[in-house]
Amino acid sequence: MTFEVFFRWVAWLLTLAILAFTLSPIEHRPVTSAPADLERFAAFVVTGAAFWLAYPKQRFGIMLLVTGGGALLETAQALVPGRHGRLEDGLIKALGTLLGAAIALLIEREIKRRRKIR
Numbered sequence: 001m002t003f004e005v006f007f008r009w010v011a012w013l014l015t016l017a018i019l020a021f022t023l024s025p026i027e028h029r030p031v032t033s034a035p036a037d038l039e040r041f042a043a044f045v046v047t048g049a050a051f052w053l054a055y056p057k058q059r060f061g062i063m064l065l066v067t068g069g070g071a072l073l074e075t076a077q078a079l080v081p082g083r084h085g086r087l088e089d090g091l092i093k094a095l096g097t098l099l100g101a102a103i104a105l106l107i108e109r110e111i112k113r114r115r116k117i118r
Helices: 003-023 036-054 059-079 087-117
Strands: none
Touching (some): 036 059, 059 087
């Protein structure tokens, strides 16, 4: 399994988990001691990084897809009783996605830099 294939699996499995937790009733949502904003931000940081690493030739499009997907999920929450989509939550998801991509980019650059030194 290649590096990219591994991260494609990770990215899409994270997406399925986010989809399930976002569109399920609130009582089925996993609960941690962290604030909900931090949970959603962290989930999208990891997902954004995974998609960045999974699709190196389509990075701009995939970041639009993930960011737009987060916005669509916020909108779709209106269909779930007891849930609500908020612009603030969508922005947190978008920022998490972009930060995850930026972190993955920095890690990639550092790995390439170290390989050149050797």
